[in-house]
Amino acid sequence: MCGRMRRKGDGTVTGVRICEYGAGNTLSVEVALRRLGADVAVTSEPADVLAADLAVLPGVGSAASAMAGLEARGLAGALRERVAAGRPTLGICLGLQLALEQSEEDGGVAGLGLLPGRAVRLREGRVPRIGWAPVEPGGEAFYFAHSYAAETSAATARSEGIVAEARLGSFVGVQFHPEKSGAAGARYLERVVREAG
Numbered sequence: 001m002c003g004r005m006r007r008k009g010d011g012t013v014t015g016v017r018i019c020e021y022g023a024g025n026t027l028s029v030e031v032a033l034r035r036l037g038a039d040v041a042v043t044s045e046p047a048d049v050l051a052a053d054l055a056v057l058p059g060v061g062s063a064a065s066a067m068a069g070l071e072a073r074g075l076a077g078a079l080r081e082r083v084a085a086g087r088p089t090l091g092i093c094l095g096l097q098l099a100l101e102q103s104e105e106d107g108g109v110a111g112l113g114l115l116p117g118r119a120v121r122l123r124e125g126r127v128p129r130i131g132w133a134p135v136e137p138g139g140e141a142f143y144f145a146h147s148y149a150a151e152t153s154a155a156t157a158r159s160e161g162i163v164a165e166a167r168l169g170s171f172v173g174v175q176f177h178p179e180k181s182g183a184a185g186a187r188y189l190e191r192v193v194r195e196a197g
Contacts, residue, residue: 015039017052021069024058032179046078054196059094064106086170088196096173114171117152135164140184142176
């Protein structure tokens, strides 16, 4: 939803809401979305996440502490509820991994269950995997920084054999960082915001 923030009939303000749960790279995502003209705010309030036109779940760090932060703030339930209701939601990097049913990180962590599958530690190449890599289909390069990756039947794009994007219903998750991926990342975020509007 680019442009001015909309108000629902009950006066509730809607827009893009970035989940703050103590483990997200919220500032860079917020800045990237503002550059697109989106009305965006960072929030830890479940009601704000539920009411948003688009909810964004960014993430860096470990799965266990991230899930604990989401649960403690009531955001895990809000995210499950909005996706079940068909409301657009974007997960970025750890946000994609948290959306899965489980992660093998930290000895095994239950995820949000928004996507089938699990997050597994990278077993080939350099770990962590950091840098620019092409995403297929399309061939555009995006910036990655991760040690775990999704194994899911909902994959819609890959990068060097690794799931780069996964979609199911109203949820889309990406392993790359669009907010750090220059023009290609800006185009990706703009498309997601437009689809949510």
